[in-house]
Amino acid sequence: MSRIYLWALSFLFVAIALLPILYLVSHSLGIGSEIELGAYTALLRGRTVRLLLHTVGIGAAVAISATFLGLVLGFIISKNNLRHGQLLTILLLVPLFLPPYIFAVAWVDFFVVLGMSPSVIYSPAGAIFVLTIIYTPIAMLLLSNSLQNINASLEEAAMIMVPYREAFFRIILPLVKPALLSSGLLIFILAISEFSVPAFLSVQVMTTEIFTQFSAFYDFDSAIILSGSLIFLCTIGLLAESSYLTDKPFLTIGSRNGRSGYTASDKDKKKWLAVAGGYLFCSTLVPIALLAVQALSPGLQHLAQAFDYLKAEMWQTFLYACWGALLLVLFGFGFSYLKGRKTARAVDFMLILSFALPSVVTGIALIRYYNTPALNFIYTSPLIIIIAYLMRYLFVAEKILHNRLMQIPASLEQAALVSGATKWGALWQITVPLVADALFGAFVISFIFCMGELGTAIMVYPPGTSLLPIKIFTIMANAPQSLTSAMCLVALLFTGSVTGGLFALWYIKRRVTARYGRS
Amino acid sequence: MKEKLYKILALLLVTLSTGCGGGNEGEVVVYTSVDQVFAEPILHDFERETGIKVKAVFDTEETKSTGVLNRLIAEANNPQCDLFWSGDPVRANVLKQKGISQPFSPEAAQTIPGHFIDEEKHWTGFSSRARVLIYNKDLLPANQVPTSIFDLTKEEYRGKVTVANPLFGTTSFHMAAIFAALGDEQAKKWLDDLKANNVVIATSNGDVKKRVANGEVWLGLTDTDDANEAMKEGAPIGVVFLGQQDIGTLIIPNTLSLIKGSPNPEEAQRLANYLMSEETQLKLAHSSAQMPLSKGVEVPEGVFSLDKVKPMRVDYDKSSKKLEEIQPYLKEWVETNM
Numbered sequence: 001m002s003r004i005y006l007w008a009l010s011f012l013f014v015a016i017a018l019l020p021i022l023y024l025v026s027h028s029l030g031i032g033s034e035i036e037l038g039a040y041t042a043l044l045r046g047r048t049v050r051l052l053l054h055t056v057g058i059g060a061a062v063a064i065s066a067t068f069l070g071l072v073l074g075f076i077i078s079k080n081n082l083r084h085g086q087l088l089t090i091l092l093l094v095p096l097f098l099p100p101y102i103f104a105v106a107w108v109d110f111f112v113v114l115g116m117s118p119s120v121i122y123s124p125a126g127a128i129f130v131l132t133i134i135y136t137p138i139a140m141l142l143l144s145n146s147l148q149n150i151n152a153s154l155e156e157a158a159m160i161m162v163p164y165r166e167a168f169f170r171i172i173l174p175l176v177k178p179a180l181l182s183s184g185l186l187i188f189i190l191a192i193s194e195f196s197v198p199a200f201l202s203v204q205v206m207t208t209e210i211f212t213q214f215s216a217f218y219d220f221d222s223a224i225i226l227s228g229s230l231i232f233l234c235t236i237g238l239l240a241e242s243s244y245l246t247d248k249p250f251l252t253i254g255s256r257n258g259r260s261g262y263t264a265s266d267k268d269k270k271k272w273l274a275v276a277g278g279y280l281f282c283s284t285l286v287p288i289a290l291l292a293v294q295a296l297s298p299g300l301q302h303l304a305q306a307f308d309y310l311k312a313e314m315w316q317t318f319l320y321a322c323w324g325a326l327l328l329v330l331f332g333f334g335f336s337y338l339k340g341r342k343t344a345r346a347v348d349f350m351l352i353l354s355f356a357l358p359s360v361v362t363g364i365a366l367i368r369y370y371n372t373p374a375l376n377f378i379y380t381s382p383l384i385i386i387i388a389y390l391m392r393y394l395f396v397a398e399k400i401l402h403n404r405l406m407q408i409p410a411s412l413e414q415a416a417l418v419s420g421a422t423k424w425g426a427l428w429q430i431t432v433p434l435v436a437d438a439l440f441g442a443f444v445i446s447f448i449f450c451m452g453e454l455g456t457a458i459m460v461y462p463p464g465t466s467l468l469p470i471k472i473f474t475i476m477a478n479a480p481q482s483l484t485s486a487m488c489l490v491a492l493l494f495t496g497s498v499t500g501g502l503f504a505l506w507y508i509k510r511r512v513t514a515r516y517g518r519s
Numbered sequence: 520m521k522e523k524l525y526k527i528l529a530l531l532l533v534t535l536s537t538g539c540g541g542g543n544e545g546e547v548v549v550y551t552s553v554d555q556v557f558a559e560p561i562l563h564d565f566e567r568e569t570g571i572k573v574k575a576v577f578d579t580e581e582t583k584s585t586g587v588l589n590r591l592i593a594e595a596n597n598p599q600c601d602l603f604w605s606g607d608p609v610r611a612n613v614l615k616q617k618g619i620s621q622p623f624s625p626e627a628a629q630t631i632p633g634h635f636i637d638e639e640k641h642w643t644g645f646s647s648r649a650r651v652l653i654y655n656k657d658l659l660p661a662n663q664v665p666t667s668i669f670d671l672t673k674e675e676y677r678g679k680v681t682v683a684n685p686l687f688g689t690t691s692f693h694m695a696a697i698f699a700a701l702g703d704e705q706a707k708k709w710l711d712d713l714k715a716n717n718v719v720i721a722t723s724n725g726d727v728k729k730r731v732a733n734g735e736v737w738l739g740l741t742d743t744d745d746a747n748e749a750m751k752e753g754a755p756i757g758v759v760f761l762g763q764q765d766i767g768t769l770i771i772p773n774t775l776s777l778i779k780g781s782p783n784p785e786e787a788q789r790l791a792n793y794l795m796s797e798e799t800q801l802k803l804a805h806s807s808a809q810m811p812l813s814k815g816v817e818v819p820e821g822v823f824s825l826d827k828v829k830p831m832r833v834d835y836d837k838s839s840k841k842l843e844e845i846q847p848y849l850k851e852w853v854e855t856n857m
Binding site for chain 2: 117199204212214218220371372373379461479
């Protein structure tokens with residue numbers, strides 16, 4: 001029965017999100033166009049190969065450094081039971097709340113304000129630095145949850161035999177290896193698909209080349225062919241992941257175990273708090289403070305003006321992001337539940353294909369596919385934005401939920417069925433409550449991604465509508481620096497307060513449930 | 520639970536289906552590469568004065584004034600846009616060459632000099648900007664500021680000059696005009712000398728403005744609206760119209776193109792007339808220091824006037840074609856500079 005639902009869901013996803021890509025690919029293969037297969041030899045040219053290697057190098061460096069930092073921060077917040085640990089977690093997530101480009105701008109300003117030459121940041125090393133800061137929170141989130149899910153008894157048993165440091169390297173680290181690899185892969189894909197940071201820092205990578213083909217030469221076919229190389233890289237990553245990581249719990253959000261076998265001393269807590277605080281200060285607070293100083297330097301007038309400029313977009317962006325996140329969770333849960341406890345490679349491939357496509361190519365695919373008289377009702381309505389969200393982020397939502405579901409024993413649902421529950425009843429009464437934390441986590445992450453989505457949304461947003469990141473970028477070109485900074489600050493405060501509000505509601509709900517039970 | 524789910528989905532469809540558009544009476548869809556901060560107030564004024572709803576799509580600094588153009592090309596088979604308001608004639612010429620725009624003659628075009636109207640009437644120009652050199656007054660005394668593009672290759676300015684990526688925006692048009700004016704050989708030599716002098720490539724004209732204002736470099740080529748904005752912000756910026764003794768200054772008019780098969784052509788014509796009107800040109804002069812093209816429009820104090828500038832002799836159509844020809848060279852030039 002579930003196979004029918006899986007087919008139906010896959011069909012729906014193929015129809016709304018994958019067909020646009022397939023249409024574009026078929027076009028680039030010469031079906032219905034004048035392009036010849038010979039155009040694909042462009043991928044073998046020396047410069048293209050060098051560019052690809054450069055892209056891979058930057059992506060790998062970002063993946064390794066962000067995952068390492070994510071592991072350190074994940075350990076600090078998951079194993080040390082710090083006071084105000086949740087506040088620290090939210091603060092460490094701040095880089096996710098702003099479009100990556102803003103961080104690149106802020107770091108250049110940082111060097112200028114100090115009277116130093118910013119040339120060091122206009123380099124591949126600078127791009128790696130900025131992208132690492134932006135993606136470390138993702139690694140931290142994934143790894144802290146993976147560390148939390150380690151059975152406390154394993155830690156305790158190891159600590160009887162050896163000091164915790166040795167237990168960490170010999171027991172804990174191997175247990176979170178799948179999460180480390182998964183985090184690295186996810187960040188690698190995000191880093192090689194990112195355009196705005198390398199473009200701003202004048203670093204040549206594959207996405208900037210694709211953009212040049214699109215925007216300087218109006219050569220859509222070459223750009224699509226070049227995009228194929230990125231998809232190829234991501235596919236290799238996926239295959240490596242699925243062969244190595246099958247059936248292992250990774251990319252997890254949840255708190256099945258929650259109890260840690262490790263108890264940090266007060267001295268250790270202070271030490272780790274200083275490390276996390278130092279990282280937070282250097283990576284996030286400095287650029288944010290710079291934005292605040294620039295925004296407030298002429299007084300409060302630019303902050304008020306920025307709020308006035310953005311207030312209409314705030315509501316619209318919030319609404320679309322909510323619907324986007326809701327659909328991402330529904331689709332993600334549907335796929336992960338119906339896949340069962342196996343890795344369905346066809347589903348994974350579909351999702352990674354749409355996730356790995358550069359945003360500008362996704363935009364062109366959506367325009368080419370949906371801009372027909374028959375589909376105008378989608379193309380000219382906000383539905384097109386929601387579809388863009390689905391294409392860009394369903395991979396992440398599905399991964400989070402699938403790997404949480406893998407931790408729920410199948411016997412629980414089977415017991416409910418034996419006791420007379422219907423299949424739907426068992427799903428809603430048994431499984432959904434058990435993965436509620438992961439559903440919430442997937443919603444929040446999807447919401448944050450949707451709030452900041454720019455690359456594809458800018459290509460397809462219907463005339464007369466506007467979104468927060470789009471408005472900021474369309475205004476910042478000729479706005480004074482203080483107004484631009486004020487707009488970034490308003491966007492940051494808005495996204496941060498909505499996300500903080502969601503966490504607060506979740507926290508209250510958990511406290512109430514813990515105190516008074518489910519009813 | 521299932522009922523709740525159905526309710527949520529129904530609400531979703533209702534919420535999302537609001538906002539459908541295209542081809543509705545009393546509305547016009549405009550795509551513009553002109554900065555939103557300048558274009559939006561004028562479009563709002565048009566809405567207020569005529570009752571015609573304007574649905575706009577704006578471009579961003581990130582897409583370097585080519586985002587909406589790419590969208591127009593991709594939408595060619597089923598146009599959603601009525602009027603394309605471009606910040607320069609190159610993009611309008613791309614639309615013309617790809618068969619996406621159609622000839623039209625707004626009444627208000629009668630006051631525009633013929634030089635700024637496409638021969639086949641695919642686009643009409645109005646308020647214009649100019650390419651200028653900006654310099655940081657704290658770092659460079661006025662008497663040491665170059666007066667010609669050829670001065671930028673001098674040793675004394677090594678590593679102190681910035682230009683935006685010449686593959687995009689008005690910088691690409693400026694390069695094409697220089698190639699057309701000097702000939703390929705001399706223009707390539709100038710660019711190679713510039714490269715040998717360690718020119719800094721910025722991501723956009725806004726980035727040029729910022730780098731000069733904060734003292735990263737001394738000099739930068741940009742547009743008058745960016746220069747004006749920097750001065751309004753209080754940055755120590757001086758402006759020079761280059762080439763007054765030789766090839767002249769490039770003048771870049773705004774242009775309007777009517778999209779072929781546009782859903783609301785009548786409203787588009789009304790908006791075109793409104794944008795070309797003397798009132799709008801005056802508003803643009805006040806807001807972004809754009810120079811009115813219609814004779815008789817008063818030039819506000821502090822705004823550069825076309826009468827006082829020696830313009831570069833440019834055939835906008837030929838320059839657009841030249842741009843297409845030199846783009847592979849420009850791409851190679853950029854790649855070896857980064």
